Amino acid sequence: MSTETQSFKGVGTPTTRMYGLMAVVALGWVFFGGLFFTPEDAVQGDAVRIMYVHVPTAWVAYLAFIVTGIASACWLIGKKHSMGFDRVAGASAEVGVLFMAMTLLSGSLWGRITWGTFWVWDPRLTTTAFLFVTYLGYLAVRGLGGTAEQRARRSSVIALLAVLEIPLVHFSVVLWRSLHQRATVLSPDGDIKMDGLMLFTLLFGVFGFTVLFAWLVSHRQRIMAMQDAQQVTALDAAVTERLNEVQV
């Protein structure tokens, strides 16, 4: 078996397996703890349990888009324009869009139970929806075609512009009057108004979804590396075939 074949055997490594295991354990606790062990909220009742998915997925979506921005900046600034950065940016954006969709869906369900409506054109909700659509556009631009370098160049510029929306989304509840509540854990006064077990489960959720994000991104970017390598291999094969024709 050649080295090349061996190296394409799979995309898992001990590190990614560790990420996967940690994600399963943490999210297992979030599932059981969130549904059975944490108390009901005094005002919202059982509806508060949606928070253990809604808040972590929102934070991880922010993280994913920030990673996309940083990787894109590294690609643009780096002298070698390493395609590894571009693949990390693309993989992170894909996972971020997935988490953002989960945030919007869970938030909509939570809103129906507490606010009495699935959706309002509130500053936080609107900016979040706009952020989601922006990154869908980013993914569409990545698929438009051209060489890998063209793809990386145009998508990195978009990623650097899109990441500027994140502070706007996060501080929208402070900048405008909003139906959405303000931050509890990251409140400016530093006073976390949350029951201990609720807070523990929420933070465990953040940890679990973060390692899930790391696991998904590391696998996805490797698959992208394999797709890029496949294109190179196909091109090599085509050139070799043409050379053979010339030589014959």
Added chain:
Amino acid sequence: MRFRYESRWVHHCYVCRDLWRHHWFSWVHDQARAQPVSNGCRQGQTVDLTPRTSPDNAPLAPRKRNRKWKYVAMLVVVVSTGGFIVSQFLTSAIDFYCNVDEIGKREGCEPNRRLRVQGTVEQDSLKSDTGSTTFVLMFNNQTVDVRYNGDPGGIFQECIPVVAHGQLVGDTFEANRIEVKHSNTYSEANPDRLAQSKAEQCSLLAG
């Protein structure tokens, strides 16, 4: 053998070396190195690399074009959706967002226009009969009577902050939409403390 970007310190520490070599950045780098980069051209030899348009290769072209059009269509949908989101947000912003104590005082909060009024439902003011709900909305010790046709839904109750959409008719705010706000405080439900905390919450939220 040391890998590229692998420091001497990492190289001599077995655990660090193992972690580094299994790390994905390193993995990607190795993949890139493993790719065959063949040229095969002899010096002075030229090869025509123009893409073929022979019948053998013909099916490939439409497939590639379709894939590209799929992304173009996706981009059009994304831009349209973005425009829709912004227009909806701006349309809804026409109803000025006012606290109860700002009605008739703040610019944009004139009583003769549609408003979004924010305040807390005053304790013992909630009445529901024949499909209509009436309550007193309070903010900074200023109050306004609100009437809403229907059940507001959600976790609507006394001592909870709400946003009422509508217009002032006489002294009553006729609402056609009620949205319930909830605070950023999360505490365990405790029946013994409920009445006390409710009264505290009511006075606290009323400003």
